[in-house]
Amino acid sequence: MAHALTPAEKRLAEPGRLPDHGLIGLLDPRLRIVAACLFAVVTVALASLPALALALLTSVALLRLSRLPLGRTLKRMAMMDGFIFFMLALLPFTVPGDAIVTLWGLSASWQGLAQAVEIGLTANAVILALMVLVGTLEPVALGHALHALRCPERLVHLLMFTIRYIEVLREEYLRLRAAMKVRGFRPGTNWHSYRSFGYLVGMMLVRAIERSERILQAMKCRGFSGRILLLQDYRLSPRDHAFAALLALTCAGLLWGDLAWR
Amino acid sequence: MHIVDGALSNPVVIGGAMMAVAGIGMGLRRLDLERIPAAGVLSASFFVASLIHVPIGPSSVHLILNGLAGLVLGWAAFPALFVGLLLQAVFFGFGGLTVLGINTLNIALPAVLAWLLVGPMIPRGSPLAGAIWGGLGGALAIAGTTAMVALSLALSGDEFLPAARLVFVAHVPIMIIEGLLTGFAVLLARKVKPDLFTLSRGIPA
Known part of the structure; x- marks a missing residue:
């Protein structure tokens, strides 16, 4: 993981400068955390491939809104895929179903392939949304927002x-x-x-x-007493409400589509 | 060792999350103001230690060191390792969000078990004896984690069984390396700073 912490992209504990994260950066940190959790739960609940592909598309749309470097963020996501590739590659051979090809007496099934693609799409959609919505937060803001959310x-x-x-x-x-x-x-x-x-x-x-x-x-x-002093008073703006409504609609649409395509 | 979103069945994810919350609660109860800085800095060191790549033959593996985290932190290993996993997911895109609970449980529970099993032996006797017990604890923790990852996969569906078995076999050399490293780390700490291992017990629950 050392590559993730190269000096060029020190994202942790860099005080001061706030990078520009476009529209995402203007949203309330609490809302971004809740939105990421909602999106994750909805995506994991999806079972049909078209709905999962749309979920991944939603994540990519969020990525475009956040002005994160496209290539580097996707490369990070792909690093995780390298990690799980092996497990997914085994699935077609272990799930029983209609054979695609037969290799050394083992047959790969369409059903297994579908399941592997399903897991791959889910994992990528969720992790990308998480990196875009929460990963763009200043680490200290993450702590304060979690505190405001009653952690x-x-x-x-x-x-x-x-x-x-x-x-x-x-x-x-x-x-x-x-x-x-x-x-x-x-x-x-x-x-x-x-x-x-x-x-x-x-x-x-x-x-x-x-x-x-x-x-x-x-x-x-310095007289620290164990209390967290809030530096910022969080308040939801009309923009936050609009984003929340849009995301809720998207999630509802994904769930509805999932039922229709199933 | 990370499991990603979407791979596990709902009962496994929810059960794992509930048990992880219980474990984190146990750990937080033992963390008072006096001990939070120590736990936080140690949690950061374990995060950094997991970036170390150790050569093994032509390849290399990165360390997990959850056994050592357990030996040093006790129950506080639960929240400390949870924080590490959360940061990895949020800032580096490793693991997942809905599986944070089960991933925490798989890594932290063996750590706490190793601490309960061999923890009392670490500060006793000669540094070498402590180091041997420590090495055993380190290897056991990785074995436990691997077994739990395999179990979570197996509980989610039979089609994962070959993958689960493979995960376990592939991790045998890692158990040996983690055991060795944990042993040497304990040996050094016993000689230089013996009270490192009393930190996890000092306080009444």
Whole structure:
């Protein structure tokens, strides 16, 4: 996953500059989270291929609205597909049904192929909508919006801490790796490599815990009491209402179409 | 180890989500103000550690280290690993949204079980003994996770059985590597900072 965190596209914990996310960026963060969840549940409920294709099309339409780089976002989505491809490729051979071809005595079935395509479409539609609607949020805004949606306060704190320190700890990890490299460490499949990686992880944990002690002291020094202070008062605008109505209509349409095509 | 949206049957997804919520609740009850910074920074370290690619033969695997997370965090591994999975899905597009619950359960439950099983042995005895128990815990956690992923697939339909079996067999080398790495990490932590492993028990539930 390291490729996802290249310095060129540091999306986590980058304070200040708000990137332009078009129409999506103007929507209420709470609405974007709820919309992504609604869309996910509806998409998972769909069973017919045309309806699922329309759901994926809806996600792509949202992507166009968000002004995220088209190629890079789709490439990310495709990375997940590489992950699940193997499982999906097995399905035609394991679902009984009418044969397409027979390979080494195993026959692939149309029904299995349909199921594999179904899963692929669902997974891509949901993850793309999630990346577009929620992934474009400033990480801190994600925490505040989840808090406003009545998520447990401690969970939101944990989320915000994790977001805050991923970048810091990644830099520390890269520093340790650089230190290993200048001492001539080249990873391979051997005892020495595994021991070195184990020590590296152990060292990261030790440093993390010591860092957290300093953080706690600094927070106490500033009188932190465990409350989340809202920096922003969320209020739904007419634009939010319009988006919500449109999305609800789309979801209803998908469900209706699914019943009709089934 | 990620399962994506649409692959599992509804009962599995809903049951997994409910159990994950219970586990996260257990973990959050043990996290007070004093321990949130530690849990947050450790959660971030496990996120970063999962980016490390370790060579194995001509290929490489990325680490999961849920066993080590369990040994260090105890029940708090549930919310910590949930946060990691949530961030992966939202910002990197790995996994899915409706399957967050079952994915959390599959990764965090074996972590907590490993902690309950071998956790008490880690701070005891010599660092080497602690490391051997730790390595066992790390390997067990991955074995548990793999078995649970296979089980969630198998419960969703018979057509997934070959895939489920394949997932388990493919992960045997990963169990060994994770066990070794967890063992060495425990060995170093036992020598440098022994109280790392008392963090998960310090507080009454």
